Structures are given as C-alpha cells and as structure tokens.
Amino acid sequence: MSDSQRQSDTIDENERRHELGSYLWGYGLALALTLVPFALVAWSGWPRVTLLWAIGGFALVQVVVHFRFFLHISLARQKREDLHLILFSTLILVLMVGGTLWIIFNLYGRMVPELLP
Amino acid sequence: MTLNHFLDLALGRLDWHALPFWEMIEQPTLSHIVNGSIVTAAASLVVLGALATVVLITRFGKWRVLWSDWLTSVDHKRIGIMFIVVALVMLARAIIEAVFMRAQQAVGLDGGFLSAEHFGEFFTTHGTIMVFFMAMPFLTGVINYVMPLQIGARDLSFPVMNSVSLGLTAAGAALIMVSLVLTPFSTGGWSGYPPFTEASFNPGAGVDYWIWAVTLSSLGSTMTGINFAVTIYKERAPGMHLFRMPLFCWTALCTSILMIFAMPPLTVATAMLALDRYLDFHFFTQDLGGDMMNYVNLFWLFGHPEVYILILPAFGVFSEVFSTFSGKRLYGYKGLVIATMCIAVLSFTVWLHHFFTMGQSPSINAAFGIATMLIGVPTGVKIYDWMLTMYRGRVRLTIPMVYALGFLILFVLGGMTGILLANPSIDYQVHNTLFLVAHFHNMLVPGLLFGMLAGYQMWFPKAFGFRLETRWGYRAAYAWIAGFILAFFPLYALGLLGMPRRAVGFIEPAYLPWTIIAGIGALVVLFALFSLVMQFWLSLRHRHENRVPVGDPWDGRSLEWATPAPVPEYNFPVTPEVSSRDAFMREKDLGQAYQRPAEYRDITMPANSALGPILTVTGFLMAFGLVWYLWWLVLLAGVASVGALIARSFVRRTTKVISAEEVRETHEAWLRQVDETQAVKRDKEQDTSNRGRPAAPVSGAVQ
Amino acid sequence: MTATPSRHPGLNLGRAHQEAHDACEVLVFGFWVFMMSDLIIFGLLFANYVTQLDALAGGPGPGELFEMKSAFLETLLLLTSSFTYGLASYCLKYRHGRGWLTAWLGVTLLLGLAFIGFELHDFHKMAGEGGVPSRSGFLSAFFALVPLHGLHVASACLWMVVLMVQMCVHGLDTGVKTGLVRLGLLWHFLDIVWVGIFSLVYLGGLA
Ligand code: HEM
C-alpha cells in the first residue's frame, strides 16, 4: 500500500501543479474574454451588427475556456463518455434552438412582420 | 378574520361546484342528469375502489408488507412491477373512456348523449392518460424489470431516484384520478394548446389539473431516462460490450436518451403555460406580445421524440419475441441497432410535421416533410429484419407471437398512412380529421400497446414464477387485433369524408355507418380488456400448476432467463461473465448453463428508502394545492419535499448486505431443483409440464 | 461495475481518494447527464427570448431596463466564484486540509449570495420602471430565463450549506466528497449559462 502510495504521489505532484495552473489560466482568460466585449459595447461605437458578432464570438470562446479549464473537458483523451455526451447535447441543442428560430422567424415574416428583428 | 375569510384561505377555490353531481342538482335538465350521472358513477368507482383497497389491505394485515416490501423498496424489479400496475389501472380507465367516446359518436348524428364539455374531458383525459400514465409507466416498468437483468447488473445506478420517479408518476396519476371526484378536468386535448388553455378562456381548475399532472410525469420521466442511460453505460457485466447487449437494451438506451433530451421542452412548455395562468405572464396569450405558436413549437419538440420514446421499447420487445419464438438468433442485429440509433437522432428533426398548417413557408414544410419520410427507411429495415428472423425458423405461435405478428402487419399499414401524412399538401387536406386519429392509433396501439402486452405475457412468468393462462390469453390477443381493426380502420374513411377529430356530434348522415362499426370495434376492445382480466384471475387461481421455478419457460436467449423465477433480490449470485451475444443461449448450447459458482461472496444491495413514498405524497399535495389555490398546502408540501431531500442526503447507511451463506443456500437449492426438473420440448411449452427448463433443440435446426 | 474501470478523467478526486473516487464514477456521469438535460431547458428559454425580443407591446425594452454596470458586477462575482470553487476542489483533491477547503467554499458561497443579492436588486429596479413580467411578451421571456438561472444559483448555495453542515456532522467522508465534486460541476455549469445570459441578454440588449 505505502509503496504504490509513494509512486502515485510523484504523479500527483505533476498533476497538482497542472491543475492549479488550469484554474489560474481559466480565470485569467475568462476575465479577459469578459472585459473585452463589455468594453466594446461601452466604448467602441461599432455598428450594432458587428458588435453582436463580436459578443457572440467572445462568448463562444469563453464557453470553451470554461469547459477546458474549469470542467477539465478536453478533446484529446481516451474513452470519454462525458465528451460524447456534451457533443451530442450540443447537436440536439443546435437542432432545437436553430429549428425554433428558423421556424418562428419564418412565420413572423409571413404573418407578423413587426416582430422581425 | 371572519369565518368566510378563513375558509377562503383554507379552501382556496374549492367549493360545492367541484362535486360531480352538483350541476345536475342545481339545474336538472336531461343533459345535465345524463352527464352528471356518468361522472358521479365514475367518481364513486374511484372512491369505492380506493376504500376497498384500504379495507382489503387492512383485513389481510398487509400494511407492513406493502410498506417494507413494496413502497419503500428500491429493487428495480419491484419498482418495475409497480410501474406496470399503475399503467394497467390507468389503461382500464382510458379504454373505458374510449368506449364512451365511440358510443357517443355511434349515436352522434344530430346529438348523442354526451355534452360537448364532457366529451372534451373524455378525449383530454383519454389522450393524457394513454400517453403519460399508461404508455410511459408501462414501458418504464418493463425496462426497469428486464434491462438490468439482461445486462447482468444488480440494480439501476440510482435505485432511490428510481423510486422517486415512480412516486412522481404515481402522484400525477393520482391527480388525474382525483379530478374525477373534484371536477372538472381540462377540455384542451392532450396537447393543451393555448390560447384555449389560457386563463382568459379557461379560468377553471381543469387546465391546471392537466398542467400539474403532466409536469409531474415529465419530471419523473426525465429522471427515469437519466437512470436508465447511466445504468446501461456503467453497470454492464464484464464482457457485456455494447454490441453484445440484447436488442431490447439498445432500444431502452435510445428511449432513455430521448427522454433526457425530449422531456425538457415539455417541462418548459407546461411551466410557461402555468406562469401565464398563475402569474399573468404573456408567453402564449393573445395580447401584450404573447405568441401561442411558440407553445406549439415547444410542445412538438417534445411530442415527436415522445412517440419514439413510446415505440422503441416495443421494438425491443418484439425483437426478443421474434427471435425467442422462432428459435433463431435475431437477423441483422447490427442493422437493427444502427436503425434504432438513426431513428433516435432523426426523431429530433421532424417535429414540424405536427403543424404543417401553421403558416410557415412551403420550403420549411418540404424540409420537414422529407425528414419525416426519411424515418421510414430505418423503420423499414427493422420490419425486414424481423421477417427474416422468422424466415426458416421454427416459429411457435405463442401469445406474444400473436401480438408480434399483428403488430408487424398493422404497423406497416399505419406507417404507410404516416408517409402519406408526411406530405404537407396531403396533410393540409386531412389534418385535424379522424384520418389523423386513425393514423396515430394505428402506430400506437400495435406499436406500443401490443408490444407492452407481448412483453407482459413473456416476462410475467419471470417476475412471478408462474405462466399466464393461455385460453383467455389468446382470446385477448385476437380480440385486441380484431377490435383495433374494427375501431380504427373506419376512421380513415371518416377522415377522408371530412369528419373532424374531437367532435362530439355531427349532422352528416354519411358518417353514421362508419361510426357504428367503430363503436362495435370499441366493444371488441373492451372484451379484450376483459379477457386480460379473466386471464390474470385464472392464472392466479391455477398458479400452482403453472409454476416455472427453473425460470426459463420459453428457451430464452438473454441473461434474464438464467435466473430463477421469481428472481432473487440480488439477481445473480455472482456477476455473470459474458463472451458473446445471446449470452444465455450460448451457455446452454455449450452445456455450461446452471453452473455452480466457484465461490460465494457477500452481496451489497441498496437499502430501502422512504424518500420515494414521501415525495409521492408531497408532490401530489403540492400539485393539488396549486390546482385549487390552497397556498398553505403548496408551501407546506414544498418545504416538506425539500426537507426530505436534505434529510436523505444526511443518511449514510444506504446499503445492506446479503450474506454469502444466504446466497449460497438459495442458489444451491435452486440448482438442485434445476437438476430434478424434467426438461421439456418446445411443443409442450404452454403445457403444465413446462417447469421452466427447456430441452435442447433438435440438432440441425437453424440457429 | 464494468470490467475495464474507465476512471472519470474530467473533474475528479484522484487516486488518493480511492473509495470516493470510485463512487464518483457513476455519480458524476449521472450528474453530467442531468446537467445536459437542464442545458436543453436553458437553451429553449434562450431561443424563446430571442423570438420575443420585439414583443414589447409598447412596454419598456432592454435599452431602458438594463444596466451595464450591474451586469458587469454580477459577471465578475460569478466568474470569481467559479474560480474560488475551483480552488476549493483543488484543496479537496490534494488534501490541503479542511480549513482551506472550508475557507474557499465560504468565499464561493458569499460570492454566490452577493450575486443573487445584486440580481434581486436589478429585478426590483426593473419593476420600479414598469419592467414586470405581466407587461409584455418580451418581459415574460426575460423573467423566465434570467431568474431561472438565479434560482439555480440559489439552490446551489443551499446545497453548499447542506454539504458544509454534513462536513461538520460526518466529517469529510465519501458522501461529502462526491457531493462537492457534483456541486462543483453545477457551479461551473451555471457560470457557463451566465456567459450566455450576459452576452445575449445584457450585452446584446445594450449593443
Ligand atoms: C385501443 C383502444 C383505443 C380506443 C378505442 C381509442 C379511442 C380514441 C378516441 C375515440 C379518441 C378521440 C378521437 C377524436 O378526437 O374524436 C382518441 C383520442 C386519442 N387517443 Fe385513443 N384509443 C385507444 C387507444 C389509445 C392508445 C393506446 C393511445 C396511446 C398510447 C391513445 C392515445 C390517444 C390520444 C393521444 C388521443 C388524442 C386526444 C386528443 O384529441 O387530445 N389511444 N382515442
């Protein structure tokens, strides 16, 4: 028991540093990815559509950062049921949300144009 | 505080008008008396039934057994059985309602005996019950019972959550039952479309009953889905790779994935409708920016995957039935698995076909129409695989097989009409007519009910240790098929003639012959239900002649047949090791079945928990309070629910140990019994000589 | 259990916590599945919000009701709490003692409560300006989406308190450890949902 314990302690040491680094990186990146879009909206004066694209882009990257650094989900690893699960959920989410927007806005266009953005 | 004030607080909006006979006392017109009497009779049945149950349990002194062996049990087998009991009770009610509707329409030319309001309640409760409180509990129960056994597990991953799922479903069912006594129920159909179900059109308690019953059921089903999926991923016996699982487990997996992702839209839809009704939100109202089309979209985001939730497990059952009773391994196993997965994913891409007529552009309709037709492809693959499973097999026409064959033919016909409906321009003609009603019953009755009944016939001996009686069993099976055909094929004609669905009466004489035939069909269905009751009763009486203690009455192929009947709590004395598909059949072929394990170990099992029954009660009370505006009750029950959950999280002794000694004794006794039992050939399998030990098949038979 | 134990490689406790690590295998996977189901709920409410953006019915809209400053503050609070929860998990995994663990959990809890406080304050202010859910389809959609997230945060706070009490009663046993791992998942997940909310609802509304 103590033998294997010692062995795993050395592995743990690496992992430990790695993990702490992961949280710090995550926090730093997420902060940056939050500050920039807020700053853009507050001061940039860009046209609305450009702003929206930028906000969306930063949000997407930030979501990935959270998954990667806080939830420790990465693409490269052996058998990852949770990764498959997340990807499948994303697929379903895209189908449901995308389909909903497509259908409802098409409907607005034909029936209640004043609700179109 | 005056007395009135106090009563208002205490009773919310409950008053005399909630009693089913009140209206006919206040205004004794003929219509009120007829309708009032029907509801009163139903309400009395509910009350007397409940009383009789209580009296019987007390008389036989079974409260303790009920509590410790059933209600607080977290054994997947017992929970499965309780799910099925709920389903059968609700099935009986929904069938009787269907007969009333068919009777009404059979005499519905220029009138009939039911009021429009009452007819509305009938189709709403019938549809809601059939989908949420018959079909869902039935399939959940069957999966609960069979799936862990088939993958060689001891229980589900989260046994207590399983009991909570059952509790929430039962609470929802109880709510619908209570709505017979404290009326009314919703008249908004099983789909509950606003704005009709909004407070401005329907301020009464009816829609609220519907909302909370459905919400309870959808929460329970979400948890069930999570539980099943995790179990299949994590609890498989060594060697049971995914591609060695019996097909039933695959369908269970796909169904649970659908539950996980398709119940949320329903929860969202009903919760939003509730917010509209209770807190004056404007999601689906006609004024202030509300948009009912959002509801339709949300509801069918759930609704379409739901029909596959209902049908896939039945596909699984039929796969087992066809291969078991053809004495052959399943033809095209991989194809069936892939087809099942395709269906599961595709089912998220077609929901719009339920509202082709809402007003979106033809290109969207075309896209969803094509996606819908695509689902026909994997389904067709399945049909051929099943037929080829029978091809050159030694087909035995047992009761499950009768259901399966009926399904095969009828389901193809129903599928054809589905392909017709997938064409938007045809749908424009027949939507909202009885053609649609005929179509979906044509899918659901053979594709769900027959499947579940076949499963019930096949696994009953596994669960209770004796076979079901066959004479009434065959009668029931043939009556279901004949009754279904008589009751629903005329509806295709009626739909094409233009008769709308959900219509209490009509003025077109051309409908009459068809509605009469359909009414006769409903009576045949009623006879089928009666036959099932008779079958159960006779089986119970003659259970000693029909015992199958060895546990393999049908020469089964998968692991559940390797256990005694009834199955001991721990399922397997030692976890089985699997080396191929059709694991148990392979053991039998190699002569390695019924082996003595090298060593017995203590078995750790989850301990009983009262959380399930507690949440059943608090969940029911919360919903009941919400329906009748009894805010104090909502608060109390809500606090109690959260308290119970927290208290449960403090419990640390969540397991119990069954000693190796006890396991050894039980298992050795059974093995001795196996040795003493005469093996029977397949032609004797419905005979009293069948004790659950099959003789090896004739050599040369196709395997 | 499966023959080849596939240890959960994401958020985990590590080999040093043998029993709890094993127990996590199933519990964490189950919790992931639950969260993905929950994600669908949020996704649909987001979609609904987008379809109702112009359903103002003459009532106040994002420009009048939202305030960048408080949205920014709330974002910082929640993000920081996600980080401090990470530190708590880190202390738990590498056995830095109950003291540190409790301290980081406490900080996280306070940040979470502060977030809820600010949010309630926001809602209150919106109501003062006529921004109540019964006013329009748009406001209904807003009040379905954002408070639902807040409700999740509040439940997570309650869960944290319960786990801290359990830690006092039972010590840092398997039950508490697995609870903390799952709560961690939930906490990070709620921050991800909030990224969607501040981007789409607040920044999108103010852009
Ligand atoms: C086998 C005997 C059955 C009979 C005789 C029967 C009869 C009926 C009738 C008469 C209606 C009303 C049609 C109308 O709108 O005019 C109906 C509606 C419906 N039935 Fe059945 N049914 C049966 C089984 C089932 C089963 C097994 C299911 C589902 C699992 C089911 C689900 C529904 C649903 C969802 C509706 C629609 C309710 C609504 O309009 O909101 N039925 N059925």
Ligand SMILES: [Cu+2]
């Ligand atoms: Cu559909």
